[in-house]
Amino acid sequence: MPKSILLINGPNLNLLGTREPSVYGSTTLPTVIQSASTQCSRLSISLAHIQSNHEGVLVDRIHEARGNIDFIVINPGALTHTSVALRDALVGVEIPFVEVHISNIHKREAFRHTSYLSDKAEAVICGLGVFGYEAGIEFAARYLEGKKGEK
Numbered sequence: 001m002p003k004s005i006l007l008i009n010g011p012n013l014n015l016l017g018t019r020e021p022s023v024y025g026s027t028t029l030p031t032v033i034q035s036a037s038t039q040c041s042r043l044s045i046s047l048a049h050i051q052s053n054h055e056g057v058l059v060d061r062i063h064e065a066r067g068n069i070d071f072i073v074i075n076p077g078a079l080t081h082t083s084v085a086l087r088d089a090l091v092g093v094e095i096p097f098v099e100v101h102i103s104n105i106h107k108r109e110a111f112r113h114t115s116y117l118s119d120k121a122e123a124v125i126c127g128l129g130v131f132g133y134e135a136g137i138e139f140a141a142r143y144l145e146g147k148k149g150e151k
């Protein structure tokens with residue numbers, strides 16, 4: 001059974017590449033997804049993706065991942081800094097995840113320095129630009145290789 005990754009992008013990331021290029025770069029979200037899809041194909045991993053501006057939609061999608069997704073790569077957007085519900089969903093489904101941020105949140109406003117997810121993440125990637133998504137997927141693939149045969 002091929003392994004599967006769910007890539008989640010949170011609120012406002014649909015604007016990627018169209019606003020604030022000095023912070024988030026000029027690559028659009030569709031391009032990020034296309035690159036992730038190509039990368040996963042090369043790794044023989046199935047990729048699913050969702051972007052939503054609504055916390056509950058993301059919580060529901062994480063619930064749906066239980067039993068059919070092996071790893072989650074998530075950029076929670078601003079929900080990083082506010083959402084106990086997102087944390088509870090990720091912990092509740094018991095799917096390993098990596099937290100990705102395009103910007104270096106620790107170099108920005110103080111309110112971005114706190115994450116409700118990081119202490120539960122297998123890894124946290126921030127400040128690599130959109131390369132962080134590629135790094136997160138590669139990390140996930142290696143993580144799953146290491147656990148191969150366990151499920």
Ligand SMILES: O=C(O)[C@]1(O)C[C@H](CCCOc2ccccc2)[C@@H](O)[C@H](O)C1
Nearest residue numbers: 012013015016019077078101102103112
């Ligand atoms: O650096 C990241 O990836 C963030 O998760 C992005 C969030 C913002 C997502 C909105 O992305 C935009 C992209 C382009 C234009 C406007 C917003 C921000 O609230 C986090 O603190 C860090």
